[in-house]
Amino acid sequence: MNSIKHVAIIMDGNGRWGIKYKKSRNLGHKEGLKTVEKIIKATLKNKIKYLTLYAFSTENWKRPKKEINFLFNLLENFLLNKISDLIKQNIKLKIIGKKNFSSKLNKLLNLSEKKTIQNSKLQINLALNYGSKSEIISALNEIKKNKLKISESNISKNLYTKTIPDPDILIRTGNTKRLSNFLLWQLAYSEIFFEKKLWPDFIEKDYIRILNNFKKIKRNFGNI
Numbered sequence: 001m002n003s004i005k006h007v008a009i010i011m012d013g014n015g016r017w018g019i020k021y022k023k024s025r026n027l028g029h030k031e032g033l034k035t036v037e038k039i040i041k042a043t044l045k046n047k048i049k050y051l052t053l054y055a056f057s058t059e060n061w062k063r064p065k066k067e068i069n070f071l072f073n074l075l076e077n078f079l080l081n082k083i084s085d086l087i088k089q090n091i092k093l094k095i096i097g098k099k100n101f102s103s104k105l106n107k108l109l110n111l112s113e114k115k116t117i118q119n120s121k122l123q124i125n126l127a128l129n130y131g132s133k134s135e136i137i138s139a140l141n142e143i144k145k146n147k148l149k150i151s152e153s154n155i156s157k158n159l160y161t162k163t164i165p166d167p168d169i170l171i172r173t174g175n176t177k178r179l180s181n182f183l184l185w186q187l188a189y190s191e192i193f194f195e196k197k198l199w200p201d202f203i204e205k206d207y208i209r210i211l212n213n214f215k216k217i218k219r220n221f222g223n224i
């Protein structure tokens, strides 16, 4: 049976859920945050070491300002209210993506990372202002600057995920089958699960079903 060290998730479908049930995309994001908390709990319970969540892509800046502000307010409140819980639960928070937000949010993100840096039960990588293509370009530029060889290992060593194993599993909810510029390098050999359910409807039982299905897959990594 395959062990699971790292799960990555594209949490898609908040907007559609919000429109369908509350006539507001933003209320879909609020509901989506409840799913985030449930999935963190289930990840801890299943002793998985790394959870990477796609919360805001470099392309999401194209959305209306009101929705962007709502999302970042939700994030701020989450960090302010939940950081002590994360510490208690031995969870380390790491932001992946370019931290070029307001100085207030940047400070809060840095502080949250600092406060949890020693924690070791679960590492949550929160992808914010994240784009995989720009991550790979930055890695190549770093390699060039240091006059190193372009190799798989040098590229991996210069990504945000340099210290952690690649995802075993990628889950995308929301009934859409695409990668949306998420972890393109790191997902080379991950098992991908596309879920019909919208993110706010995704429950622990769905997550466990995916984890169990993954455990049974024969992973060849190019071998036979």
Ligand code: FPP
Binding pocket: 011, 012, 013, 014, 015, 016, 017, 029, 030, 032, 033, 036, 054, 055, 056, 057, 060, 071, 074, 075, 076, 078, 126, 174, 199
């Ligand atoms: C994609 O759904 C979701 C996002 C762009 C935001 C994800 C945010 C959360 C789950 C809540 C906030 C999380 C934290 C950690 C504070 P979509 O809006 O693209 O949905 P749609 O495809 O139905 O429009």
